[in-house]
Every structure is written in structure tokens, then in C-alpha cells.
Amino acid sequence: MEARLQLALLPKDAADARPAILEIRPGTGGDEAALFAADLLRMYQRYAESQGWGWEVLDQQDSDLGGIKDVSVHIKGEGVFSKLKFESGVHRVQRVPETETQGRVHTSAATVAVLPEAEEIDLHIPASDIRIDTMRASGAGGQHVNTTDSAVRITHLPTGIIVTSAQKSQHRNRELAMQVLRARLYEMERARIDDARSADRKAQVGSGDRSERIRTYNFPQGRMTDHRINLTLYALPQIMGGDLGEIVDALIANDQAAKLAEMEG
Numbered sequence: 001m002e003a004r005l006q007l008a009l010l011p012k013d014a015a016d017a018r019p020a021i022l023e024i025r026p027g028t029g030g031d032e033a034a035l036f037a038a039d040l041l042r043m044y045q046r047y048a049e050s051q052g053w054g055w056e057v058l059d060q061q062d063s064d065l066g067g068i069k070d071v072s073v074h075i076k077g078e079g080v081f082s083k084l085k086f087e088s089g090v091h092r093v094q095r096v097p098e099t100e101t102q103g104r105v106h107t108s109a110a111t112v113a114v115l116p117e118a119e120e121i122d123l124h125i126p127a128s129d130i131r132i133d134t135m136r137a138s139g140a141g142g143q144h145v146n147t148t149d150s151a152v153r154i155t156h157l158p159t160g161i162i163v164t165s166a167q168k169s170q171h172r173n174r175e176l177a178m179q180v181l182r183a184r185l186y187e188m189e190r191a192r193i194d195d196a197r198s199a200d201r202k203a204q205v206g207s208g209d210r211s212e213r214i215r216t217y218n219f220p221q222g223r224m225t226d227h228r229i230n231l232t233l234y235a236l237p238q239i240m241g242g243d244l245g246e247i248v249d250a251l252i253a254n255d256q257a258a259k260l261a262e263m264e265g
Contacts, residue, residue: 015081016082017078017081018117019116021075021179022084022113024070026110029106031065031099032093032097032108033109034067035063036091036093036110037068037069037071038068039093039240040091041068041073042240042242043239043241046242047244048075050243051083052077053080055075056075058074058165059165059180074117074176082252083248086228088112088214089214091109091216093107093108093216093219094106094218095217095220096219096220109213115183115184115186115187118183125156125178125185129158130154130156130181134152150167150170151173152164152170152173152174154181156181163177163181163184165177215227222234222236223236224236224247226247226250228254
């Protein structure tokens with residue numbers, strides 16, 4: 001009872017109940033990194049389906065070999081951000097690429113960012129702060145690229161953030177791109193406040209620092225290791241198939257334990 005009461009008294013993240021924007025980009029590793037980014041996208045989509053969440057691709061640039069150069073997805077449902085917020089960071093893969101003739105294991109990486117969706121009431125973006133360009137959608141082809149002049153690119157002049165959306169409707173693209181821009185600016189402001197609040201202590205799990213390697217997926221050994229909590233699971237096929245429940249629960253429990261220790265300290 002006491003433990004439950006302590007958990008109930010923990011400070012809540014105001015963004016936990018919000019939908020989220022998921023962004024995945026290949027890091028070091030060339031074509032193999034782009035293929036791994038596509039694998040991560042499938043993993044999160046299957047997890048979202050298992051949770052009964054809505055999944056909408058906002059923008060996707062495919063690579064020539066079936067990988068992904070860049071993708072943004074809008075995910076909505078119950079507790080989306082609370083379960084996905086610890087996924088932000090560098091995900092590393094160790095495996096033999098299909099293009100490798102010598103059978104050598106390569107190490108590649110992809111970055112994942114999970115941003116809470118910002119509502120218009122959260123922050124006002126003056127029209128003078130943005131430049132909107134329409135352009136022809138481009139890419140390696142596939143269902144997310146079309147040949148009409150409907151793609152929209154929005155540049156946020158004060159920060160230099162650039163967001164694109166390439167759905168079929170230009171009006172919808174403007175709406176989606178603004179949604180992503182608001183989420184990025186909202187997350188920047190959250191990070192600024194968090195940094196100011198915790199300047200004298202180590203950044204906690206979930207700070208979203210993309211420069212930090214958070215997880216390794218080792219295919220030859222069939223294991224996934226989360227370096228933040230030293231958790232290793234020998235269930236890689238299931239995890240890549242979207243079975244993220246155990247790791248998500250462990251990260252949430254670790255975050256709660258850290259906050260409890262802080263309260264007691």
C-alpha cells in the first residue's frame with residue numbers, strides 16, 4: 001500500500017497521455033543503416049498495432065535497397081508517449097549485411113526520436129517565423145511518394161528546423177508539417193526546462209539525448225541489450241516482431257525507481 005501511494009505521489013510527466021511523433025533516421029553504416037531503420041519502423045508499427053494505437057505515416061523517404069532515409073509517423077492512442085518516450089536515442093545493430101560476401105558482422109546505427117504531440121494552445125508560432133515552400137515529392141518511389149506538386153516544406157526561421165510532408169493533399173501536408181514542427185519546438189522547450197531544473201544532476205533516462213547509444217541489437221547472438229538499465233533479453237526475433245512489452249515495462253519501472261530515490265534523497 002505504501003509503495004503504491006509513493007508511486008501515486010510521483011510527479012507526472014504532463015506529456016505522458018499525449019499522442020507522439022516518431023522519427024527514425026539511419027546513422028553510421030550506409031545502406032545497412034537504412035535497412036536497419038526500416039526494421040525499427042516495422043518493429044514500432046507492430047508494437048503500436050498490439051497496443052491498438054493509430055498509426056499514420058507523415059513523411060517517408062525510401063532508399064534504393066528498400067531501407068529508409070527518413071521517416072516521421074504520428075501515433076495516437078492511450079498512453080502513447082508514456083510508453084515510447086524512452087525509445088529516443090541511438091539504436092545500434094550488429095549483424096551480417098545481405099551485401100556482405102565475407103560473412104563479417106558489421107555495426108550500424110539509427111537514431112530514434114519520440115516527441116510528444118504539441119497542441120496549438122501549447123505554443124504560438126507567428127506566421128513571420130515560418131517559410132512555406134511547395135515542391136514536387138521526390139524519393140526512390142513506393143506508396144508514400146507521388147508525382148504531384150503537393151509536397152510541403154516548412155522552415156522555422158528562428159531555429160532553422162525544416163519539416164516536410166508529402167501526402168497527396170497539399171492542405172493536409174501543411175497541417176501535418178505544422179504538427180511535426182510544433183512537436184519539435186515543444187520538445188525543445190521541454191528539454192530546456194528540464195535542463196534548467198536538473199543542471200546539477202545527471203540527465204535521467206528519457207532525456208532524448210540522441211548522441212548516446214541506448215540499445216544494441218545483436219543478431220548473431222539473438223540478443224537485445226539496453227545499456228541504460230543493463231537489461232539483456234535473448235529474444236531478438238520476438239522483439240523485432242514488436243514484442244516490446246518487457247523492455248518498456250523495465251524502463252518505466254527504472255524511471256519510477258529513480259524518481260522515488262530522488263524524493264527520498
